[in-house]
Amino acid sequence: MPVARPIAASASPTSARGMGVAATPIAFVQAIVFAYHRYGKDPAGALQKAQIAPDLLHDSQARITALQMERISDAAMQELDDEALGWFSRRLPWGSYGMLARASISAPTLQLALSRWCRHHGLIAPDITVALETAGDTATIRITEHRNMGALREFCLVSVLRNVLGVACWLVDSRIALRCVHLPFAAPAHRSAYSVLFPAPTQFGCTQAAIIFDARYLDLPLRRDEAALQQMLQNALPLTVLQYRRDRLLVQQVRQALLQHPSDTHNAEGVAHLLNVSPRTLHRQLREEGASLQTLKDSVRRERAIDLLLRTHKPIKQVAQAAGFQNEKSFIRAFKTWSGQTPAEFRRNNGAPASL
Known part of the structure; x- marks a missing residue:
């Protein structure tokens, strides 16, 4: 046929x-x-x-x-x-x-x-x-x-x-x-x-x-x-007739939203709003792709934070904000979980410029 x-x-x-x-x-x-x-x-x-x-x-x-x-x-x-x-x-x-x-x-x-x-x-x-x-x-x-x-x-x-x-x-x-x-x-x-x-x-x-x-x-x-x-x-x-539930580009779209709108993507509701889907649909489709919103957030924030720590003189507080964290304490706690070091220690140990 x-x-x-x-x-x-x-x-x-x-x-x-x-x-x-x-x-x-x-x-x-x-x-x-x-x-x-x-x-x-x-x-x-x-x-x-x-x-x-x-x-x-x-x-x-x-x-x-x-x-x-x-x-x-x-x-x-x-x-x-x-x-x-x-x-x-x-x-x-x-x-x-x-x-x-x-x-x-x-x-x-x-x-x-x-x-x-x-x-x-x-x-x-x-x-x-x-x-x-x-x-x-x-x-x-x-x-x-x-x-x-x-x-x-x-x-x-x-x-x-x-x-x-x-x-x-x-x-x-x-x-x-x-x-x-x-x-x-x-x-x-x-x-x-x-x-x-x-x-x-x-x-x-x-x-x-x-x-x-x-x-x-x-x-x-x-x-x-x-x-x-x-x-x-x-x-x-x-x-x-049938609409595919899976969207294999969704992981990339979520990453882009997290990178471009760090202040608007603290939770699933914010990410879902930017992508014009419901939070429930967002979680389900990411799960179908073998990913999760929290994993993607951690990955994007970590990459952004490391880049800023190594390339700029921004104070830790500003790095935390630019990476999408709501406060400096939560950023330091998360970064230590990722790397085993505080942001200041990481910057110092990798020969990056010190904070102003």
């Missing part, structure tokens, strides 16, 4: 037919029906397999479940022999998106894997160009459109972004936290679904479709092999 799956949201307060929670807008089902009509085929069978009542197509506020979206997508891809479901000027035969994943899986890092994925996507679907760009600490996956996709535009652009993001998360076995999402169309009536489709601030009416994230994710090594790929291809829905 292919990697491609059209968008399916996975959380909503509304139930649907006992198949899970309904969060996917009916607009995306309407787009699939439009593709059927484009190919001169009847969507009735696919709608029946997904248990989607035809009357729902006329209700702009209707929602379906992720399972329903999976079923109608699978049926449509096979019946139309087009994994792109009519988005492009030519069909993408069954297995096309799986081929993109297979071409990327041998890369050593996510950056090379995504570069390959984007390049090969242009070979099979020249109607759009998907490109990976980096600038400073920011990475962007951007879509450039080369033709008018009409009624399928939203469905195409959002599906491609969700698909490449899902593949990227799967390749490194990590949640990739988005900074923001740009979409080049006006906010639709179902805009509320976007808070589920993309867990990040979404801006409509932009120049191009794009997702923006921390460039450090690109340095992560791939954690999947050919055997994992074969298993994933049998059920690709989690790529576009």
